[in-house]
Amino acid sequence: MKYSLFPESVSRWLSSKSTRSNHFTLSQKNIYIFPSKMGFAFVLLIVLMLLTAINYQNSLIYLFLFFLSAVFFVSILLCFLNMNGLTVSSFQILTCFEGELLTHSIELTRLSKPAFGLRLGVDKCSLNEVSVSMDIKNVHNLLLPADKRGLHVLDRLRIESCYPFGFIIAWTWLKLDSKVLVFPKPVEGSRSLGGGGAVSKGSARFLSEDLTELKSYQYGDSASRIVWKQFAAKDRLVVRSHDQGAIDSTWLKWDLYDVSSIEKKLQHLCFDILDFHRKQQAYGLDIPGVLIAPSKGEQHKYACLKALALFGLDAEDGQNDSV
Amino acid sequence: MTQSEPLKLRVLFFNYPFKVLLSIILLQLLSHYNHSPLWLILFTAAIACYGFFTYKVIGKQVSGGVRTMLVILSVAIFFLYFKLDFSVDMAASFLVLASTLKFIELQNKKDVTLFVYIMFYLSASSFLFVQSFVHAMLQFILILAGLYVLLSLNSGQHLSKNQAPWSSLFKAVFIAGPIVLVCFLFFPRIAPLWSIPIKAQSATTGMTDFMSPGDIAELAQSSERAFRATFSLQAPEKKDLYWRGLVLDHFDGRSWRSSSSNSSQQGFNKVDLGQLYDHGDNFYEVMLEPSNQSWVYVLESSRASSSNVLAKEAGQFQLKTDAIQSTRYKMTFKKAVSRSQPVIPTAMLLQGSSRRNEKERLLRIDLQTPLSSNLRTQQYIEDLLISFPNKIKLINHLMNRFAEQPYFYTLKPPVLGADVVDEFLFDTKQGFCAHYASSLAYMLRLAKIPARVIAGYQGGEYNHQSDYYIIHQYDAHAWVEAKLPNLGWVRLDPTAMVAPERIMRGLGDAVGELGGFLDGSPIASAVLRISGLNWLRLRVDEFNYKWQKLVVNYGDDEQRSLIRKFFTGFLPNTDNTIRVGVMIGGLFALLISTILCFLWYKRFAGRYSSVEKTYMLWLYFLARLSGLKRMTGETPNTFLLRVQSSNYKRLAKVTEKVTAKLEQDQYQI
Numbered sequence A: 001m002k003y004s005l006f007p008e009s010v011s012r013w014l015s016s017k018s019t020r021s022n023h024f025t026l027s028q029k030n031i032y033i034f035p036s037k038m039g040f041a042f043v044l045l046i047v048l049m050l051l052t053a054i055n056y057q058n059s060l061i062y063l064f065l066f067f068l069s070a071v072f073f074v075s076i077l078l079c080f081l082n083m084n085g086l087t088v089s090s091f092q093i094l095t096c097f098e099g100e101l102l103t104h105s106i107e108l109t110r111l112s113k114p115a116f117g118l119r120l121g122v123d124k125c126s127l128n129e130v131s132v133s134m135d136i137k138n139v140h141n142l143l144l145p146a147d148k149r150g151l152h153v154l155d156r157l158r159i160e161s162c163y164p165f166g167f168i169i170a171w172t173w174l175k176l177d178s179k180v181l182v183f184p185k186p187v188e189g190s191r192s193l194g195g196g197g198a199v200s201k202g203s204a205r206f207l208s209e210d211l212t213e214l215k216s217y218q219y220g221d222s223a224s225r226i227v228w229k230q231f232a233a234k235d236r237l238v239v240r241s242h243d244q245g246a247i248d249s250t251w252l253k254w255d256l257y258d259v260s261s262i263e264k265k266l267q268h269l270c271f272d273i274l275d276f277h278r279k280q281q282a283y284g285l286d287i288p289g290v291l292i293a294p295s296k297g298e299q300h301k302y303a304c305l306k307a308l309a310l311f312g313l314d315a316e317d318g319q320n321d322s323v
Numbered sequence B: 001m002t003q004s005e006p007l008k009l010r011v012l013f014f015n016y017p018f019k020v021l022l023s024i025i026l027l028q029l030l031s032h033y034n035h036s037p038l039w040l041i042l043f044t045a046a047i048a049c050y051g052f053f054t055y056k057v058i059g060k061q062v063s064g065g066v067r068t069m070l071v072i073l074s075v076a077i078f079f080l081y082f083k084l085d086f087s088v089d090m091a092a093s094f095l096v097l098a099s100t101l102k103f104i105e106l107q108n109k110k111d112v113t114l115f116v117y118i119m120f121y122l123s124a125s126s127f128l129f130v131q132s133f134v135h136a137m138l139q140f141i142l143i144l145a146g147l148y149v150l151l152s153l154n155s156g157q158h159l160s161k162n163q164a165p166w167s168s169l170f171k172a173v174f175i176a177g178p179i180v181l182v183c184f185l186f187f188p189r190i191a192p193l194w195s196i197p198i199k200a201q202s203a204t205t206g207m208t209d210f211m212s213p214g215d216i217a218e219l220a221q222s223s224e225r226a227f228r229a230t231f232s233l234q235a236p237e238k239k240d241l242y243w244r245g246l247v248l249d250h251f252d253g254r255s256w257r258s259s260s261s262n263s264s265q266q267g268f269n270k271v272d273l274g275q276l277y278d279h280g281d282n283f284y285e286v287m288l289e290p291s292n293q294s295w296v297y298v299l300e301s302s303r304a305s306s307s308n309v310l311a312k313e314a315g316q317f318q319l320k321t322d323a324i325q326s327t328r329y330k331m332t333f334k335k336a337v338s339r340s341q342p343v344i345p346t347a348m349l350l351q352g353s354s355r356r357n358e359k360e361r362l363l364r365i366d367l368q369t370p371l372s373s374n375l376r377t378q379q380y381i382e383d384l385l386i387s388f389p390n391k392i393k394l395i396n397h398l399m400n401r402f403a404e405q406p407y408f409y410t411l412k413p414p415v416l417g418a419d420v421v422d423e424f425l426f427d428t429k430q431g432f433c434a435h436y437a438s439s440l441a442y443m444l445r446l447a448k449i450p451a452r453v454i455a456g457y458q459g460g461e462y463n464h465q466s467d468y469y470i471i472h473q474y475d476a477h478a479w480v481e482a483k484l485p486n487l488g489w490v491r492l493d494p495t496a497m498v499a500p501e502r503i504m505r506g507l508g509d510a511v512g513e514l515g516g517f518l519d520g521s522p523i524a525s526a527v528l529r530i531s532g533l534n535w536l537r538l539r540v541d542e543f544n545y546k547w548q549k550l551v552v553n554y555g556d557d558e559q560r561s562l563i564r565k566f567f568t569g570f571l572p573n574t575d576n577t578i579r580v581g582v583m584i585g586g587l588f589a590l591l592i593s594t595i596l597c598f599l600w601y602k603r604f605a606g607r608y609s610s611v612e613k614t615y616m617l618w619l620y621f622l623a624r625l626s627g628l629k630r631m632t633g634e635t636p637n638t639f640l641l642r643v644q645s646s647n648y649k650r651l652a653k654v655t656e657k658v659t660a661k662l663e664q665d666q667y668q669i
Helices: A006-017 A037-056 A059-083 A201-211 A228-234 A262-278 A298-309 B004-013 B018-031 B038-058 B064-082 B088-103 B109-126 B133-154 B164-186 B215-219 B358-366 B375-387 B391-404 B420-428 B433-446 B494-498 B500-504 B507-514 B522-529 B531-552 B556-567 B576-607 B610-626 B636-645 B649-667
Strands: A023-025 A032-035 A087-089 A094-097 A101-109 A115-121 A128-132 A138-145 A150-153 A157-161 A168-174 A179-183 A214-216 A238-240 A249-253 A282-287 A290-295 B225-231 B242-248 B283-288 B302-304 B309-311 B317-319 B327-333 B451-458 B461-463 B468-472 B476-484 B488-492
Touching: A006 A032, A006 A168, A032 A037, A032 A059, A037 A059, A037 B109, A059 A115, A059 A157, A059 A168, A059 B109, A059 B133, A059 B164, A059 B531, A059 B576, A094 A101, A101 A115, A101 A128, A101 A179, A115 A138, A128 A138, A179 A298, A228 A238, A249 A262, A262 A282, A262 A298, A282 A298, A290 A298, B018 B038, B018 B088, B018 B109, B018 B133, B038 B064, B038 B088, B064 B088, B088 B109, B109 B133, B133 B164, B133 B531, B164 B556, B164 B576, B215 B433, B215 B476, B225 B531, B242 B476, B283 B531, B302 B309, B317 B327, B358 B451, B375 B391, B375 B420, B375 B433, B391 B433, B391 B476, B391 B494, B420 B433, B433 B451, B433 B476, B433 B494, B461 B531, B468 B531, B476 B494, B494 B500, B522 B531, B556 B576, B610 B636, B610 B649, B636 B649
Parallel strands: A094 A179, A249 A282
Antiparallel strands: A023 A087, A032 A168, A087 A101, A101 A138, A115 A128, A115 A157, A150 A179, A157 A168, A214 A238, A282 A290, B225 B283, B225 B468, B242 B451, B283 B327, B302 B327, B309 B317, B451 B476, B461 B468, B476 B488
8 A cells, every 4th residue: 555546446445345256257347557656767768868859869769768668558458458358256155264364266267368467456555466278277276364253255356467578557447246254263262062062862862852842744855764664654744854874973062162252162162073083973953043954975064164153243234344 | 574584585686687787887887988998888787797696696785894895985086077167978987887886786686677767768869879779779679678577576576487568569669660650740949948067078089179280181081971062953973072161261371260260259140940841952961970079061052051050251051059969951052143154173163152241251361371481382372473463374383283292192191390381382392182272271261262171081981772972081171262263152172183083983092002001990991992991881781771761860950841841731821839739639539449448348348249239230330220229128139120120121131141150159059
């Protein structure tokens, strides 16, 4: 932010009005173009040359200064064309843990020709160099520190380029809908066994049987879950809504840990979820507002971690500050 | 900034195209060789190579201590050498030095960019000294190299693998071409904003405003070009090509000098601007080589037709500014007034107009003689005046004396003592044109005939291929003008009496085997003798002349006449300023619309395939021809049915074809 020019603030204001989307095509509607600092220095050089040419009445200096200024003007066009038609999109929602670096995966593509010397980032100070080759998906991973759990939405993406000669800078601010789910940092905590939190295998089975609900069969439900007794009695297909396989399951409860801070609790829960997952044990999550029945597998882990990440936050409108 | 910043910089640093940068600076140094001292060129080249070595081998710039030492050392030597007397040479040399010192401290992208900018300015400033085509090409390549460096700085790290940035450089140059041409032709040339000390230090060979016997013989050693001249109509005969330069009208017994050099500013006649560009058909154009002087060389009986030349007393002309670079001016012949020629050998009546102060000037200056020296000549003229009371007869006698007595034309005359005219006329009788002109003018003045010595050039080499004359330094000549009663000024050339071949064919023939001609430059004299090389020399000269005429000397006058030519028949009665405005406005509009069309095309081209474009183009024509328009939402096939059902059967056939193509393209059938 060393120097802020008028068009810079205009572009920021205009982009703040635009709608969030996960797919942008750069065009004259969202590309801003202005001479760069070095461009102004170049203009100064040209003025100096003009003074020399006038004072010495030198035709060849005129010729060269016209050449350089023509190159300057042409570079406006080339700079624009270098970014024009570039599509910027983001579809994947990646995840990471608090304290790590989160990754926004941004796809840059253009069919007609490559783009050079692009710099990409969330603010003007930290930009990464990217070049886009023709015809293939160029995935650029934008790394940012993840210092808060929750759904991290990319605030604004800046893409800029001084491409041909550095005289002109073209830039764009995109409200790219790129999201990263930041889970709490996994920290090992001591579970207070006597506190009624930890549950034995037996009671888990009991609980799980108790909780079993029946619902009518829908296409796609596993055949193993059909309650055949009911089918015989009532001539109707009914399935158990809870997986009966989760015999060796544990409930991870809110009050399990001996700490008062919510974040600490979430961190310990996160650690235990990962721990159980690694040991291939079934587990359920029971925190205020969320109840996830015991299960195993990647999807289950993801659901649990997501619940932890979003605990107490509004999923859509929550944490969207960029750093 | 974070810890990783220096590391990142270092990584980028190695990617800078140092080889290109080094080549740029070395070539730039080379191209400044003729006005910068040799030590400076070698010193800076060594510094640049040292800097390059540390960048490439050690991987960083020269250490701070060494840099400071080099700066102090070089600046100290520089000021010891140049001693603070400001000149353009000194400024350019200082720029060369400073840019080299910048080269060894490049640290980041900004430094490299600024270095390239300095190189650009150095390129431009080199044109103050050299303007040849070859030099311009070299500088153009250096500018391209500079742009390449900027390109590689700004196109990311994939430059080496990908060749595309090169194409972008060529694209830029290609699009820039027409813009440069238009700007060059029509950008208004403004008069200098402030005066600047432009005296270049380097001495050039050429005329001086001071002529001792034997002075002009030195110029005979030089085959350098003094100027070139093109005639609009038939050129005068070679024997009549007397290029008047300086009027030397003060004689001190040994040498002649110009008395008007101090009071030159007062003698100016305002050039009538309305008449200026309205020259007659019979004119000639002179392209003067840089001489660092304001003198111009013109044929007798001509007047100035370009704005950079001013008329001076005694039929002399002067440039408004010194010719530090090649300068072009145009002169028109005055209409000849038919008057009888005097019957004196070599005499030619001048079509000069007598000015008001001419009479006073004649008495004061053109009859001035030092009486204390050359007593034998004084006595000789006194005796002659008794036997020849008629002035014409007296002149005739004096001229014929050079032909009849054993006078000898040579480039290597014997050294003369105190009374140069006496010794030359009566003892040695060997001399070059300066001896003859000097003694004749002195004798005429003693005989109370106003006379002056003219220093200039005589003759010239004719380039047959493109019809122009090259006047070399060895064509330098001196002759006499005398004012005869009732006739006016008359040109007299005593050299023509002694060595007529000098006037008819040139110095090389006149001196012949006796030597002395171009002894100082054996290469030039060899080139003149070998016919193949001579042919080549003339072709090269022709090309350079064209380059100078069309590009180097394209200035205000040329621009005005071009615009005038362009607007004849179009806006005939408008002011030139308005014309230029219309011109620039029109060109600007053209440029903008071209860019807009280009952008529109780009947008269009990216979105649709060629078949789609053809289809849409056809739809446009169809709408214009028949009024049938495709509705929004109407498929090409339904539209085709509608067209077929209309009255336009022929158009329907074409539409059918185009639609079939489109269908094929869209569904890959």
